[in-house]
Amino acid sequence: MTEINISNKEPIFPISAAAKLLNISVHTLRMYEREGLFIPYKKDTNQRSYSKADIERIKCIRNAINESKISINGIKTIYSLIPCWQVIKCSEEDRKKCEGYIGHGKPCWSYSHPNTMCENKNCRECDVYNNFSECGKVKELIKSISR
Amino acid sequence: MTEINISNKEPIFPISAAAKLLNISVHTLRMYEREGLFIPYKKDTNQRSYSKADIERIKCIRNAINESKISINGIKTIYSLIPCWQVIKCSEEDRKKCEGYIGHGKPCWSYSHPNTMCENKNCRECDVYNNFSECGKVKELIKSISR
């Protein structure tokens, strides 16, 4: 079980393989990334590397764009509604100065969160980021925090 | 104060006046409505009538489309994340069968909510609908319920 998860998260595909698996161009993949839709692993040589979980995440994004007709800015805005502050239980002081809490239009993992508990975290490893590798989870999380 | 609110909500503009105030065509206005973005008042003769609050609401929608580049389906999906169940405090049983709670991609006010407490409500009069006549309130509500 744990092994499977590890291997799902292991970044093993270069960008060309990821593009092939997703049936899209390398270009498009890099555009999505530039928009902040996802964060691939980067080797020390600055080359991108994708895990199976990354591929699944991007499938969701693709589906949102192509089937659900949600624009990239729409997806970013939806991600910005994820109640990250509840997931990571950050302090009131952190929230006051955190773009992820205050901001609109961009997912929290697009910001650098200076002077907060997220400052030195790698968002790719964060629960906020990882809980949404599957589609349609945003509303589920909103439901769960409103108990 | 109350007078001002009443007059803000009073449907006084025919569709042509609303279109002029918003600098858009009657066509576009009716398209947005068909998509479920808003619910104008309808006279018994089936003619639409818009209040000042309606105009403000549609300004927000316009801004989302034109400035923020969020597609109509994106806006619908964002509206579908409004935790209506918290606003109206509906029962667990109602939630189980309510599209507004279960569904994705459409605002709750697009559904007919059969066999729920919303069944015979006019969504145009509902707090869920009215709390979002101002822009950017969705995240605020998500914050407020996660206290």
Next chain:
DNA sequence: GATAGTTGACATTTATAAATGTCAATAAAA
């Protein structure tokens, strides 16, 4: 009762977001 505005349905146009193309520098593999 004549003129102007509204409705819904279907068709067409346009604006632009999304997707590719090109290229020179850098890194990996063969």
Next chain:
DNA sequence: TTTTATTGACATTTATAAATGTCAACTATC
């Protein structure tokens, strides 16, 4: 050490969402 892949930056193309056009039946206003 030559070939193949990746990077970022800028330019161009294309697919299609958003916006209009048209029309015949219905409603309001004068």
